[in-house]
Amino acid sequence: MRNKLNIKITRESQELKIIRGIPGSGKSTLSKSLVFGGIIHSTDSIIEATGDYRDFFEKMRESNDWLPLNRAHSLNLKNSVKSMKDGISPVIIDNTNLTASVCKSYVVSALEMGFDEKNIEICDIGLGGLDAKTLFERNTHGVPLEKIESMIQSYKSAGKLTVAKILAAKDQYKKSDISFSCVSLNTQSRTTLLETIGWKIPAGWKIIADHMTINLGSLKDKTLLGKEITLTVKRIGISDMALAVEVEGFESKNNIPHITIAINPNGGKPVLSNDITKWEDVKHFIVKGIIREVKHKIIIQ
Numbered sequence: 692m693r694n695k696l697n698i699k700i701t702r703e704s705q706e707l708k709i710i711r712g713i714p715g716s717g718k719s720t721l722s723k724s725l726v727f728g729g730i731i732h733s734t735d736s737i738i739e740a741t742g743d744y745r746d747f748f749e750k751m752r753e754s755n756d757w758l759p760l761n762r763a764h765s766l767n768l769k770n771s772v773k774s775m776k777d778g779i780s781p782v783i784i785d786n787t788n789l790t791a792s793v794c795k796s797y798v799v800s801a802l803e804m805g806f807d808e809k810n811i812e813i814c815d816i817g818l819g820g821l822d823a824k825t826l827f828e829r830n831t832h833g834v835p836l837e838k839i840e841s842m843i844q845s846y847k848s849a850g851k852l853t854v855a856k857i858l859a860a861k862d863q864y865k866k867s868d869i870s871f872s873c874v875s876l877n878t879q880s881r882t883t884l885l886e887t888i889g890w891k892i893p894a895g896w897k898i899i900a901d902h903m904t905i906n907l908g909s910l911k912d913k914t915l916l917g918k919e920i921t922l923t924v925k926r927i928g929i930s931d932m933a934l935a936v937e938v939e940g941f942e943s944k945n946n947i948p949h950i951t952i953a954i955n956p957n958g959g960k961p962v963l964s965n966d967i968t969k970w971e972d973v974k975h976f977i978v979k980g981i982i983r984e985v986k987h988k989i990i991i992q
Contacts, residue, residue, distance in 0.1 A: 694802050695858060698917035698981070701805030706781035708812045709797060711788040711852065713842050715830035716819030722785040725814065729781040730774050734767040735832065736785075745833050772800050788813075789842060790849045791860035798857045803917070803983065808854045815852070818843065869909040870985050873902040874920045874941055876950070880978035884936070887976060888927055888952065892934055896953040899961060902980065906944040915982045922950075922978050928967035931955065935964040936973070941982075950978075 692700045708725055712718045722731045738747050738760075751757050767786070774782045782801075788794050794813070801811055818826065823843055827836040834842075876884070884900050892898065903922060910916065922940040928949070929935075935949040942948070947970075951961040 692807075693917075694806065695808050695854065696799070696802040696917045697914075698803060698805055700807045702778075702810075703807060704780065704810065705775070705778065705806060706810045706812065707775065707797065707801045707806060708781045708783045708814050709788050709794050710783060710785045710814050710816065711794075711846075712816035713789075713818050713826050713839060713846060714787065714832060714834045715826035715828070715839070716816050716821065718785055718787070718816055721814060721816050722783050725781065726783055727781070729783060730779050731783045731785050732767055732771040732774065733785040734763050737763045737766055737770075768796050768800070771797060775801055775804055775806075787842065788852075789845045791852055791857045792862070794852065794857045795860050795862060798854060802858075811854050813852045813854075813857075817846065871907050872905040872910045872982070872984050874905065874922060874980040875902045875983045875985075876900070876978055876980040880980060883976070884924070884950070884952070884978055887924075888936060888973065891927060891929070892953045893955070895956060896934065897956050897959070898953045900950060900952045902985075903938055903941070903948060903950045904943060904945060905941065905982070909984055910982070916984065918982045920980055920982060922980070924950075924973065924976050924978060926970045927973050928964075928970040930963065930967045930969065932959040932963040933961070933967060935967055937970060938978070940977075 694700050706729070710718045710722050712721075719733075722733075735744070738744055741747060747759065751759060767784075771782055771784060784794075784797050786793070798811055802808065821829070823836065823840050826843075827834070827839045830839070881900055885898070920941045922938040924936045924938055926937040927934070928937065928947075932955045934952045934954075936952060937947050937949050939948060945965055947965070947967075949964055951964045954960060954963070
């Protein structure tokens with residue numbers, strides 16, 4: 692079976708729960724009641740670990756620099772992804788999660804790892820049956836009343852959230868946040884590749900051997916995400932800086948579609964595989980992988 696991203700479901704019972712609600716509504720209490728043997732990830736907890744919560748926001752307001760908050764959200768996502776990869780269940784996201792866009796990175800990350808969308812639950816506590824003034828008085832982080840009122844408006848405007856609605860929402864990542872799109876090799880294919888031509892790797896070189904680049908940035912055709920691709924290895928090439936194999940089976944913006952196998956630790960970079968001019972034929976063999984997008988901050992394997 693495959694999920695909504697057309698990725699094979701390999702984590703049939705693992706759960707992701709996204710808590711949704713206004714500060715003061717009882718989100719944290721709800722999270723604790725659902726966690727059982729799982730884990731709760733909260734951006735607020737990351738902020739609190741840096742020192743005084745209210746001072747954190749006051750400094751950002753004074754400087755009009757909100758980058759620290761963006762970093763905290765990014766770290767919370769990174770930590771959540773790690774928990775999902777480690778097989779922890781349920782993974783609970785205890786943020787306000789008012790709009791579909793802010794939930795999207797968590798949902799996509801889970802689906803890309805092989806979650807079943809049926810096990811991704813939006814736990815919507817909303818306003819908890821309370822009005823803005825009561826929520827202001829109840830929230831433990833001193834969120835101002837005017838901010839509470841603004842959040843309520845955003846919550847109501849977004850309406851009920853579903854996995855389908857979240858996937859259709861605008862991606863919070865800017866285009867520049869997606870480094871490249873690729874065919875990401877599965878574990879068996881990477882092993883086959885290294886067992887077959889690994890003896891060609893110069894001693895001390897850094898091994899990569901994990902993907903064929905399709906293009907820089909995001910895919911134009913998002914329906915390709917998660918599609919399994921078979922590549923045929925045809926030739927091997929080497930320079931002073933990089934070792935690569937030429938492949939065919941899917942289009943690439945590179946002049947020679949290739950998988951970088953290893954790079955010279957003294958100045959070598961994967962991009963230098965494009966400068967290889969010395970190629971030799973090898974006995975053809977196949978490798979397989981899944982089409983993915985790789986983000987600067989978080990790589991979903």
